[in-house]
Amino acid sequence: MSGEIIPRTIMEFLTPRLGARLKTWLSICAHCGMCADTCHFYLAHNRDPKMIPSYKIRFINDIIKKYGGVDREYLQEIYKTVYYECNMCRRCTLYCPFGIDIAMMISLLRAMLLSQGMAPQGLLAAINNYKESGNQMNISDEEWVETVQWIEEEMSEELVGLTVPIDKHGAKIMYTVNAREPKFYPQDMMEVAKIFYVAGEDYTYCSQPGWDDTNLAMFAGDVQTARTIVENVFKRADELGVEKVAVTECGHAFRAVKYEAPGWLGYTPKQEVVHSVELFHDYIRDGRIKLRHKIKEPTTVQDPCNVVRNGGLMDKNRRLAEMLSEDFRPMKLQGNYSYCCGGGGGAMPMGGEMKKYRLQSGKIKAEQIRETGAKIIFVPCHNCIDQIRDLNKEYDLGVKAIHFKEAIAELMVIPEHMKPKEQAEDDE
Amino acid sequence: MNFYSFVEGPLLWTAFLVFIIGCVMRAVTFYTESRTKDKVIHEQFKWGYVLSTIFRWLLPLNVTVRKNPVYSVLTYTFHICLLAVPIFLAGHISLWEESVFAVSWPALPQNVADWMTLAFLGIAVFLLLRRIFSADIRLISTFSDYFLLVVTALPFLTGYFATHGTLNHVAFLGDNMMLFHMLSGELMLILIPFTKLSHIILFFFSRASAAVEFGRRGYSI
Numbered sequence: 001m002s003g004e005i006i007p008r009t010i011m012e013f014l015t016p017r018l019g020a021r022l023k024t025w026l027s028i029c030a031h032c033g034m035c036a037d038t039c040h041f042y043l044a045h046n047r048d049p050k051m052i053p054s055y056k057i058r059f060i061n062d063i064i065k066k067y068g069g070v071d072r073e074y075l076q077e078i079y080k081t082v083y084y085e086c087n088m089c090r091r092c093t094l095y096c097p098f099g100i101d102i103a104m105m106i107s108l109l110r111a112m113l114l115s116q117g118m119a120p121q122g123l124l125a126a127i128n129n130y131k132e133s134g135n136q137m138n139i140s141d142e143e144w145v146e147t148v149q150w151i152e153e154e155m156s157e158e159l160v161g162l163t164v165p166i167d168k169h170g171a172k173i174m175y176t177v178n179a180r181e182p183k184f185y186p187q188d189m190m191e192v193a194k195i196f197y198v199a200g201e202d203y204t205y206c207s208q209p210g211w212d213d214t215n216l217a218m219f220a221g222d223v224q225t226a227r228t229i230v231e232n233v234f235k236r237a238d239e240l241g242v243e244k245v246a247v248t249e250c251g252h253a254f255r256a257v258k259y260e261a262p263g264w265l266g267y268t269p270k271q272e273v274v275h276s277v278e279l280f281h282d283y284i285r286d287g288r289i290k291l292r293h294k295i296k297e298p299t300t301v302q303d304p305c306n307v308v309r310n311g312g313l314m315d316k317n318r319r320l321a322e323m324l325s326e327d328f329r330p331m332k333l334q335g336n337y338s339y340c341c342g343g344g345g346g347a348m349p350m351g352g353e354m355k356k357y358r359l360q361s362g363k364i365k366a367e368q369i370r371e372t373g374a375k376i377i378f379v380p381c382h383n384c385i386d387q388i389r390d391l392n393k394e395y396d397l398g399v400k401a402i403h404f405k406e407a408i409a410e411l412m413v414i415p416e417h418m419k420p421k422e423q424a425e426d427d428e
Numbered sequence: 429m430n431f432y433s434f435v436e437g438p439l440l441w442t443a444f445l446v447f448i449i450g451c452v453m454r455a456v457t458f459y460t461e462s463r464t465k466d467k468v469i470h471e472q473f474k475w476g477y478v479l480s481t482i483f484r485w486l487l488p489l490n491v492t493v494r495k496n497p498v499y500s501v502l503t504y505t506f507h508i509c510l511l512a513v514p515i516f517l518a519g520h521i522s523l524w525e526e527s528v529f530a531v532s533w534p535a536l537p538q539n540v541a542d543w544m545t546l547a548f549l550g551i552a553v554f555l556l557l558r559r560i561f562s563a564d565i566r567l568i569s570t571f572s573d574y575f576l577l578v579v580t581a582l583p584f585l586t587g588y589f590a591t592h593g594t595l596n597h598v599a600f601l602g603d604n605m606m607l608f609h610m611l612s613g614e615l616m617l618i619l620i621p622f623t624k625l626s627h628i629i630l631f632f633f634s635r636a637s638a639a640v641e642f643g644r645r646g647y648s649i
Contacts, residue, residue, distance in 0.1 A: 095495065
């Protein structure tokens, strides 16, 4: 990116966005350094002072002092910091004596960069796809519907009477996925089709944009696109008259739809938003799904930042893992205070340019996983699972990362009447 | 009116007014500005989360105290002395008694106030050295961090010297110690609303904001 920076445009972007909280934080940060060792980047970079969270947001005060008079090189420095050195996981906020939300300021800086035409290619490509087709993989509506129908065909051979409803009016739940699932991981949709069928869930997919709940625009600070994405989701939910919107095992999508949407939309949608972890947890707890047996190998569970710390599902996430395991081994830091895996905040979809940084910052999580001695790690997030699979290779952890749905689909009891004839006979 | 009576009269009044009105303004500005730009904290506001976070962090009952116990003991002590000594010093209370307000309250025993002052100054020196010698803290420190630490420590240092006559034999300093004491105290009061020292009031708003943000996720911080 080249071109001259016009200070006025920078200030015109920043000034209206500096609310009461941001101004307060920028003026009261005491530079006490308590946030330093809460950051996985700081720890993974051998306690490099440049990785201290409060240092990463120094740019805002600096730009204000200079009335926006900065050059492209300076913006490049900001870019490196806000994209390569922060996953916006918000762990530091929990330890800050003032509760300063560093991630919110990183997000503002990313948005400011975007206003000057700077954002990672990976995120920009996804944003273009959202604008064109409503989903990050640019899948056409026809292709999407065909995929759902194909999954129904495949799965109805496995379970008698199984259907995969699409545009079913008045269903209880509208289930939304990550566009990666129809594109690369249809088994995710197959597993969930089985789980919903066995649990007797009244759900539906929607055929039009809104079925992909991911929101990569959020990571680049593109609020307009981010808003359109959640608007689509709730438009479909309204049309179908569902009570709840359920989100696949994806972290940032859940956060966007549940916690960021009201701010972007200016109103609170009437549908309740639930994450797959909650659904699966409740199915097993309530006996709607029974397990043939639990996993015997040692297991542990990943706490995705946007499902746990920023999603509030700490207890259900862990209990679900426990319900599926005979030998559950928590990490040293499990729950709201757990470390980010290094794949959050857009690090995964940024692709190659981010790879070496995320492999390095993931070291802390990798060590925590290794210490458990687990052979299987449940990961209810698409970004985390890719990152943890990469960490597994990089740090030789000997662990298999799976979504909860994979384990549940494999372990659950299939009622007799759902088993195809031949198989039922084989079982006898 | 000579300079001394100006400092102990009108300037003192001014300093107190700037401090009080300034802090009230910071609070009012936060409230009004957040109504339009930080709607979420108003929409999701719950006293339970707000009170519990303030309780946890005013008292040493939080995660950071467990993470950094030594630093926490020092900084909590620092703040307790910073508030308690000026308010409960017998010498200060007698001034309130003589003032137009004619109010009074119990004082700290003199030797306790002395020890608290020394503890405060000791910790201030530690914080200064930490800023200078810790690579981490040095990098994130700005000029105002050093300056305000000195500004905050000066009233204590000069107060201690004035009460104990430590530097009485040094002509100029000895003669004017009480003047320096008042001036430095007034400087601190005036700077509070305009610097990071405004956390004396904004601490509550900042913590409340964070508590609401995580409270709407169903947990208390």
